[in-house]
Amino acid sequence: MLVLGIETSCDETSVAVLKDGKILSNVVASQIEIHKKFGGVVPEIAARHHLTNLPIVFKEALSKANIKLNELNGIAVTYGPGLIGALLVGLSFAKGLSLSLNIPFVGVNHIIGHIFANYIVYPDLKPPFIVLMVSGGHTEILKVSDYENIEVLGKTVDDAAGEAFDKVARILGLGYPGGPEIEKAALTGKKDRFKFPRPLLNSNDYNFSFSGLKTSVLYKTKEFQNESIPVEDIAASFQEAVVEILLKKTFKAARNSGIRTIVLAGGVAANKRLREEANKLANAYNYNILIPPLQYCTDNAAMIAMAGYYKLSKKQFDDISLEAVPNLTI
Amino acid sequence: MLVLGIETSCDETSVAVLKDGKILSNVVASQIEIHKKFGGVVPEIAARHHLTNLPIVFKEALSKANIKLNELNGIAVTYGPGLIGALLVGLSFAKGLSLSLNIPFVGVNHIIGHIFANYIVYPDLKPPFIVLMVSGGHTEILKVSDYENIEVLGKTVDDAAGEAFDKVARILGLGYPGGPEIEKAALTGKKDRFKFPRPLLNSNDYNFSFSGLKTSVLYKTKEFQNESIPVEDIAASFQEAVVEILLKKTFKAARNSGIRTIVLAGGVAANKRLREEANKLANAYNYNILIPPLQYCTDNAAMIAMAGYYKLSKKQFDDISLEAVPNLTI
Amino acid sequence: MKEIIFDLGEMTKKAMETFAFEFAKNVDEHNLILLIGEIGAGKTTFVKAFCKGFGVDPEIVSSPTFTLVNVYETLSKSIYHVDVYRLTNVEDLFYLLEDQIEDNDSILIVEWADLFPEFFQGDRIEIYLEHSSDHLRNVSIKVVGESERILSFLRRWRNAKKIKI
Amino acid sequence: MKEIIFDLGEMTKKAMETFAFEFAKNVDEHNLILLIGEIGAGKTTFVKAFCKGFGVDPEIVSSPTFTLVNVYETLSKSIYHVDVYRLTNVEDLFYLLEDQIEDNDSILIVEWADLFPEFFQGDRIEIYLEHSSDHLRNVSIKVVGESERILSFLRRWRNAKKIKI
Amino acid sequence: MNILALDTSTKRISIAYKNETNVVSVTFEGKDKHGRNIGILAKYLKEIGVNFSTLDVIGVGIGPGSLTGLRVGISLALGLAVEKKIVSVPSTKLIAANLMYCSKNIVVARKARQGYLYGAVYDENLDEIISPFIETIEGFKRKVSFLKDAIVVGDGADLLFEYEKAEEFLSFPDPLRMLNIVEDEIKNQNFVEKLNPLYLQKSIAELNFEKRKGGRVEKT
Amino acid sequence: MNILALDTSTKRISIAYKNETNVVSVTFEGKDKHGRNIGILAKYLKEIGVNFSTLDVIGVGIGPGSLTGLRVGISLALGLAVEKKIVSVPSTKLIAANLMYCSKNIVVARKARQGYLYGAVYDENLDEIISPFIETIEGFKRKVSFLKDAIVVGDGADLLFEYEKAEEFLSFPDPLRMLNIVEDEIKNQNFVEKLNPLYLQKSIAELNFEKRKGGRVEKT
Numbered sequence A, B: 001m002l003v004l005g006i007e008t009s010c011d012e013t014s015v016a017v018l019k020d021g022k023i024l025s026n027v028v029a030s031q032i033e034i035h036k037k038f039g040g041v042v043p044e045i046a047a048r049h050h051l052t053n054l055p056i057v058f059k060e061a062l063s064k065a066n067i068k069l070n071e072l073n074g075i076a077v078t079y080g081p082g083l084i085g086a087l088l089v090g091l092s093f094a095k096g097l098s099l100s101l102n103i104p105f106v107g108v109n110h111i112i113g114h115i116f117a118n119y120i121v122y123p124d125l126k127p128p129f130i131v132l133m134v135s136g137g138h139t140e141i142l143k144v145s146d147y148e149n150i151e152v153l154g155k156t157v158d159d160a161a162g163e164a165f166d167k168v169a170r171i172l173g174l175g176y177p178g179g180p181e182i183e184k185a186a187l188t189g190k191k192d193r194f195k196f197p198r199p200l201l202n203s204n205d206y207n208f209s210f211s212g213l214k215t216s217v218l219y220k221t222k223e224f225q226n227e228s229i230p231v232e233d234i235a236a237s238f239q240e241a242v243v244e245i246l247l248k249k250t251f252k253a254a255r256n257s258g259i260r261t262i263v264l265a266g267g268v269a270a271n272k273r274l275r276e277e278a279n280k281l282a283n284a285y286n287y288n289i290l291i292p293p294l295q296y297c298t299d300n301a302a303m304i305a306m307a308g309y310y311k312l313s314k315k316q317f318d319d320i321s322l323e324a325v326p327n328l329t330i
Numbered sequence C, D: 001m002k003e004i005i006f007d008l009g010e011m012t013k014k015a016m017e018t019f020a021f022e023f024a025k026n027v028d029e030h031n032l033i034l035l036i037g038e039i040g041a042g043k044t045t046f047v048k049a050f051c052k053g054f055g056v057d058p059e060i061v062s063s064p065t066f067t068l069v070n071v072y073e074t075l076s077k078s079i080y081h082v083d084v085y086r087l088t089n090v091e092d093l094f095y096l097l098e099d100q101i102e103d104n105d106s107i108l109i110v111e112w113a114d115l116f117p118e119f120f121q122g123d124r125i126e127i128y129l130e131h132s133s134d135h136l137r138n139v140s141i142k143v144v145g146e147s148e149r150i151l152s153f154l155r156r157w158r159n160a161k162k163i164k165i
Numbered sequence E, F: 001m002n003i004l005a006l007d008t009s010t011k012r013i014s015i016a017y018k019n020e021t022n023v024v025s026v027t028f029e030g031k032d033k034h035g036r037n038i039g040i041l042a043k044y045l046k047e048i049g050v051n052f053s054t055l056d057v058i059g060v061g062i063g064p065g066s067l068t069g070l071r072v073g074i075s076l077a078l079g080l081a082v083e084k085k086i087v088s089v090p091s092t093k094l095i096a097a098n099l100m101y102c103s104k105n106i107v108v109a110r111k112a113r114q115g116y117l118y119g120a121v122y123d124e125n126l127d128e129i130i131s132p133f134i135e136t137i138e139g140f141k142r143k144v145s146f147l148k149d150a151i152v153v154g155d156g157a158d159l160l161f162e163y164e165k166a167e168e169f170l171s172f173p174d175p176l177r178m179l180n181i182v183e184d185e186i187k188n189q190n191f192v193e194k195l196n197p198l199y200l201q202k203s204i205a206e207l208n209f210e211k212r213k214g215g216r217v218e219k220t
């Protein structure tokens, strides 16, 4: 089965072609450089670029896959979560294509797409497994019991983990994006110097909270009114708090559900201290840890096509009136 | 359940209200007088009168039934066979009403309506039974195995029985409609004087043919070039041929299907010679013969509502896009 | 107006049905066909086979006794089959034909057309059926108006018959 | 243009959420709300409770870190929630707000609005949040432009507080 | 106020619907007959949110035009309109409305039977100058000959060379303009009790007979 | 030739379709967003016989107008139009087409951001006199002040008192008139390779900034 994947939920315009679950092409046009100067993704600009780029990316994906239009058997497209204006470009294009080629189309949840990316990277991976999804927009613990059975065990109630990194970097006068900056500063800092709060650490659920942590850091810096602020120590102590919160809940989820495989996904998973601690805990408790390389964690259409391939095989077609859902959850 | 019936397939505009299969009202506006001068039903005139009469007949039926519009639970309407222009008036009106009241509607086959009329006249009648349907437009033997299971065992391959009466009357210089005229003339005629052909009489099926019989009568009259034509004898001999053909096939059908009840329906069933012979045969072979009074055999909406009541009870609703089918068969 | 008459001689029912079927396929320029002949002459029989030539199921073609007009839908146009025997004046006829009047692209075929000669004028084809014996009818055709196709068809048919006889 | 400033004093998180919730129900004449205050001052916390006042599930309200604009649909209108901290010039801001610009009947609520004072002019409400202790924020409100309803709400709220203290 | 307006007098079915929040319109021209298509359209109108059971007013184009088509639309409307208000509009006016804001007199010319035309004339406010009629082409021309500065619209326009001719696709009723006209009638409380098609057809039969007879008389 | 034409630049979605035998059109105005409605309409069109897989040409109204609405229509069209021909038409021209046969100059005025209008001016043949622009109300008035005998159409018409105003329901594109314009473009082989919305919005942002700044300067 030849499946076309389309992803335009945020700042990457991407189209991919999969043949029976194997990538034939996966073209990504990133808008990162365009949005950089704004310090974030500007929805209107993102939508404009998707509209301009999509037909070009689409043509390239077809030609790289070396297939003809009418060979396609189905279309998979992200319908949420994401920026409404950006989502609509991909979704409407997919609808037009589905009508024009008279082939079925399916809407894919972007988060589920990220999970299905793992099946591309690790062809032997099979459910069940636990996913810690940590990025600029998401901080979630997911339980993947089966291909279709994915459950959100917990998520952040306020700021995302990546957002906490960015904001603390701002407080400490470090650059953007904050994650790598904090990581660098922490290298020479004392991680035990300050004991920042670990909100919800021992709560009974798997939820996170990072906005109180951010405020604590702010108050800590204020204590050094006339002295110079110990940036490295604060960075290291803050990073330690985040890592502890993230991993404690993740391993608790794995233990309680009896699942032995844990996948760390999203931009924050690039953090070396997080990886180090995760591997240490996995060795100690005998878990299997998978940390996909960053390029498979960023947004791409191959993962959408992969998730779509699954739905299409099961004939779970969507109606042409499917709507974009910016706040789509699992 | 309150069911509204609408019948506009030919020259009667009729609306009826049935409550759980019992008649609350059954209003019929006949156009017979209007069409009489044309010697037949003029489609365009029929359609015009249906359109004018239907809203009036409808109001009267509601007020006679003493119910309110929004008490209705369903609508039954004739969708064929019949004159296309006439059918469309009733059908479109029914669709509008169904949309407006947001209640289901069902299309009823006019012939099946005639069969369901028998359930009104004979509340104890239950399938199976055989029907000989003989009118100006129809000559058919029907096997009613069940309310929904109705089979055409045989029908005329050319002229209808009523049509044969009319045309022979024309040949003999008698008036229109021909049936009663022939019957009257035959009273004093010798029915054995001429042996007219009985086409298909011994064929293996239950089909009829009357156009050859009509031609034979024509040739017979030509034999009397200079003499006066023995109108009464020809009429009686012709009537005898028709009666024999009709009944032989009907009783054969009953015998072969092992069914003991026979219903004679339609305008030609008024013919006394036919009734006499039918009763004689029934007594001889021990069949149960039902000949409903003429007023229950002419077109009316109660019979349509009755057939519709059955479909509605079984939730066999029709789609609003149901088309009129002028040549609808069973 | 040009008028040409073809006498096609006697035909059995079967032969007439074949003729009517082929005739239908060559009639496209004409949309007014008149049938003239006594009771039982074979007018309805002709119409049945004629309609079959247009792809209409002959089962649904019957004498328009009660309804005066039967309408048969073909893939391309509607055929209006009329029996005017019972009509008493031309006004009635107008009523009868009002539906057809607005359907410009239809065929009108009329039994007993000779009863209203003043009405059925203009380009037309008249078909005369006469009893010659129990099983034979004499068929002759009058074509009124220009129409090369039907004329050449009728010529071919007449010549074929001549050769056969 | 008329400007009135209300100092509502210190509030706990809970008190501020109650205030924001009620505030939302009285804001209908205004569609430009500016939030001014340091990191962690409680701007997003305010927006969450404000949106709840419009029937928006507070779960979906989050800081527009990545997307700069979040849009929440209420029964009557859309709420555009913007964080302008990272923007470097006004042109960027125009881009950011283009979607909102055409949606005449929407509410625009802006974190870090003080960074672009020249942009956010006209009828508006400015909300100042200041850290006073770990668990308390000082809240003051500046109403610019005519709007009796919100003024009387704020007066009632201030008086109620005074009586309590 | 919930309004449904429909016209089936031409080969185009035009339907418009309006409620407090939505305005919906459809047109359909095809090979199949109106009897079939109108049901399909009604079904899909229902699916895109038209609520037939809460209508307040039904507006109907009453012809002149295709007899069977007209009756399909009018009988559907009669069914919809039971215990509701009805507005009726000549379909010629609906066609003239396609030339709103044209400062000329608007001559509507629709094909009737061969050699005949339905017609009507409206001024720029869509007020009737000549009400709907049926005529031979010559008779039609005589009837409108007094008009200066006129424009002809309708599927019979090509038979009248003397005047400017509107583009062909403007020959049939437009649903939203129909809705607008119906709303005007509602404002003026112009409701009717009965819906009678503007047949006009009796006349064509008579005229036709005269003509044919005339023709024959000339020949003999 | 199978043609689909659509415009989503206003609060009305307009779609028209034509093949050898059928002409179909729909319009939809409602509360929900175009992203939702266009799918429902496409589904409906499919069910009444529109064959999206055999289209030869897609015609699209490219604005100016609602940004998200426009993009929904254009990206759907892009999906439909892969390996097919595309015609693009300014949506202002589609609105002007509602006044075909009006002998005046046609000024299209659509609401943009508060205090601003999209505009364009066409002559009676729908030829562009002023191509689509965005202006303050005052700027708009200055821009069209040289016109004599003009009529204003569009949802911004009530902000321009000087000229005659067309009825409100004519403010949005009509699908069949759009189809007609697209067919003309096809005749002239006016196909495009890419579909770019007429955003014009960069300018409103700039203008707005100037204005606000101006306002503030005056105050201080």
Ligand SMILES: Nc1ncnc2c1ncn2[C@@H]1O[C@H](COP(=O)(O)OP(=O)(O)OP(=O)(O)O)[C@@H](O)[C@H]1O
Residues within 6 Å of the ligand: B167, B211, B212, B213, B215, C011, C012, C013, C014, C016, C037, C038, C039, C040, C041, C042, C043, C044, C045, C046, C063, C111, C134, C135, C136, C137
């Ligand atoms: N050569 C023939 N052509 C036509 N019919 C024939 C021929 N030979 C015998 N017949 C018979 O003559 C009869 C013709 O009947 P039909 O109903 O077609 O006549 P009609 O002209 O339509 O009569 P009516 O005036 O009653 O309408 C049929 O029974 C047919 O089988």
Ligand SMILES: Nc1ncnc2c1ncn2[C@@H]1O[C@H](COP(=O)(O)OP(=O)(O)OP(=O)(O)O)[C@@H](O)[C@H]1O
Residues within 6 Å of the ligand: A167, A211, A212, A213, A215, D011, D012, D013, D014, D016, D037, D038, D039, D040, D041, D042, D043, D044, D045, D046, D063, D111, D134, D135, D136, D137
């Ligand atoms: N009275 C209070 N009002 C608001 N927040 C309070 C209060 N007391 C304590 N807090 C805490 O302060 C933090 C405020 O975080 P929040 O993300 O809302 O701030 P913000 O102003 O949006 O920050 P940023 O500038 O990062 O966007 C939360 O952790 C909240 O619980």
Ligand SMILES: Nc1ncnc2c1ncn2[C@@H]1O[C@H](COP(=O)(O)OP(=O)(O)O)[C@@H](O)[C@H]1O
Residues within 6 Å of the ligand: A134, A135, A136, A137, A138, A161, A162, A163, A165, A166, A177, A178, A179, A180, A183, A266, A267, A268, A269, A270, A271, A272, A297, A298, A299
């Ligand atoms: N080494 C790191 N440590 C912590 N956070 C990081 C690191 N690298 C990137 N991040 C954070 O991850 C976020 C980006 O995540 P990303 O996976 O790109 O998101 P998305 O999948 O939504 O595109 C940013 O908030 C950034 O600060």
Ligand SMILES: Nc1ncnc2c1ncn2[C@@H]1O[C@H](COP(=O)(O)OP(=O)(O)O)[C@@H](O)[C@H]1O
Residues within 6 Å of the ligand: B134, B135, B136, B137, B138, B161, B162, B163, B165, B166, B177, B178, B179, B180, B183, B266, B267, B268, B269, B270, B271, B272, B297, B298, B299
């Ligand atoms: N006594 C009779 N004998 C024979 N035929 C009759 C008699 N009375 C009526 N008919 C014929 O019955 C036909 C009318 O049948 P009818 O039941 O009225 O038809 P429909 O049900 O279609 O209205 C006419 O052809 C008429 O000649």
Ligand SMILES: [Mg+2]
Residues within 6 Å of the ligand: C043, C044, C045, C063, C111
């Ligand atoms: Mg006959």
Ligand SMILES: [Mg+2]
Residues within 6 Å of the ligand: D043, D044, D045, D063, D111
């Ligand atoms: Mg915030």
Ligand SMILES: [Zn+2]
Residues within 6 Å of the ligand: A110, A114, A298, A299
């Ligand atoms: Zn992602």
Ligand SMILES: [Zn+2]
Residues within 6 Å of the ligand: B110, B114, B298, B299
């Ligand atoms: Zn009957």
